[in-house]
Amino acid sequence: MGQTPFFQLVKLRKLGLSDNEIQRLPPEIANFMQLTSWKFQRAFRTAKLSKLPESFPELRNLTCLSINDISLQALPETIGKSLSLLHRLEELDLGNNEIYNLEIGSMKSLLCLDVSENxxxxxxxxxxxxxxxxxxxxxxxxxxxxxxxxxKLRRLIGKLKRLSNFNCDRNRLASLPKEIGGCCSLNVFCVRENRLTRIPSEISQASELHVFDVSGNRLLHLPVSLTTLRLKALWLSENQSQPLLTFQNDIDPESGEKSLVNDMVDDTWDDKAMKRISAIHFLDDNDDEDDEKGRLMRQATPHPGELKTMKKAVENLRKDLNAAKALDSNKNEVNNATVTTSV
Structure with a gap:
């Protein structure tokens, strides 16, 4: 971008540089002292971002930063240090990169951290x-x-007292730390499609938990303490190889804790259960051999993360429509004024 009048826009508050071929970020970027939101997804197609300019921490009013989908393999130490100096930063999106090591420093004002799809x-x-x-x-x-x-994170995770939405879907989790109960503000907890075989009884200490998604795991039983929560939504699908029926109280042989079990369920995990497809199949009398015709698929219920994305898309669309209406209204007013003057 170089030395251009672009950097004289000192009152700029929002900046979007997505879908470009930017080679580097010049130090003049610090001219935007009032910038609060900066997004540059897919902005470095021909060059990888290795560092932020030394003047970057001067953007002290920045509250939202999105470095999404720019093929980052690691968060350079210089970027981590720069981010820690942005004391007002509330939203940080590093999703859809190739990050294998995360060093973000201490950001005490950060409300939302997205490192999904890395x-x-x-x-x-x-x-x-x-x-x-x-x-x-x-x-x-x-x-x-x-x-x-x-x-040490086993202890630290319990310090996230304000954490309300924790999405850890589609990872390789085999267990959950009991310290998860220390997240006393947790409302939505999603760990679907992992490898969990049990849920710690301490989950009941997260008394504000309302949505709990553990579908697509390997659970054989649930802790009795789960019944003390005021859950509004609980996803348990695709865990056991047979449907969940009536539960009985039992003792978990590994932990010695009370649990809810079903004697009719085989204790052996069946990997085929992960590949099940819920479907209703209507057979065409005229074509008995064509199994693919007449199939009515049962679609999965959207889970909280998907609903949040859908809501954001609708809100953005509504804003665009309102902006377009306002623009048309202004044009009509100008045209009417011109006609009146001419008359």
Missing amino acids: KLEHLPEEMGGLVSLTDLLVSQNLIDALPEGIG
């Missing part, structure tokens, strides 16, 4: 320092435990 195998120890965090999105990574591999 290659993370664990979450950093510093995560416990994000004391204001309400939304943590880490779906579609390679995380196999919370937090084996970084040890």
Whole structure:
């Protein structure tokens, strides 16, 4: 971009640079002292972002930053340090990259962190320092435990007192730490399509939990403590190889805790259950051999993360329509004024 009048837009508050072929970010970017929102998805097609300009921390009013889909493989240390100096930053989107190591420093004002669709195998120890965090999105990574591999996060995760939305779908989780109960503000917890075999009884300590999605795991029973929660939605589909029927009280042989089980369910996990397709098949009398005709598929109920995305898309569309209407209205007023003057 270079030295251009573009950087004289000192009152700029929102900046979108998505879908470009930017080679670097010049230091003049700091001229936008009033900038609050900056998004540059898919903006570095021919060059990878290796560092932010030294003047970047001067954007002290920045509250929303999206570095989405720019093929980042790691978050350079310089970027991590720069981000930690943005004390008003509330939303950070690093999703849809190739990040395998996350170093974000301490951002005490951060409310929403999205690192979904990367290659993370664990979450950093510093995560416990994000004391204001309400939304943590880490779906579609390679995380196999919370937090084996970084040890102390078992204690730190319980410090996220304000966390309300935790999405860890489609990872490789085999267990959940009991400290998850320390997230006392947790409303929505999604861990679908992992490898969980049990839910810690301490989940009941997350007393504000209303939506719990554990579908597509390997659960054989549920903790009795789950019944103390005021759940409004509970997804248990595609866990056992047979449907869940009547539950009885029993003792988990591994933990010794009370659990809810079904004696009619085989204790052996069947991987085929993960590949089940719910469908109603109508056979055509005129074509008995064509199994693909007349099939009515049962679509899955959208889960909270998908509903949130759908809601945001609708809101953006509504804003665009309102802006278009306002523009048309202004044009009509100008045309009417011109006609009146001419007469």
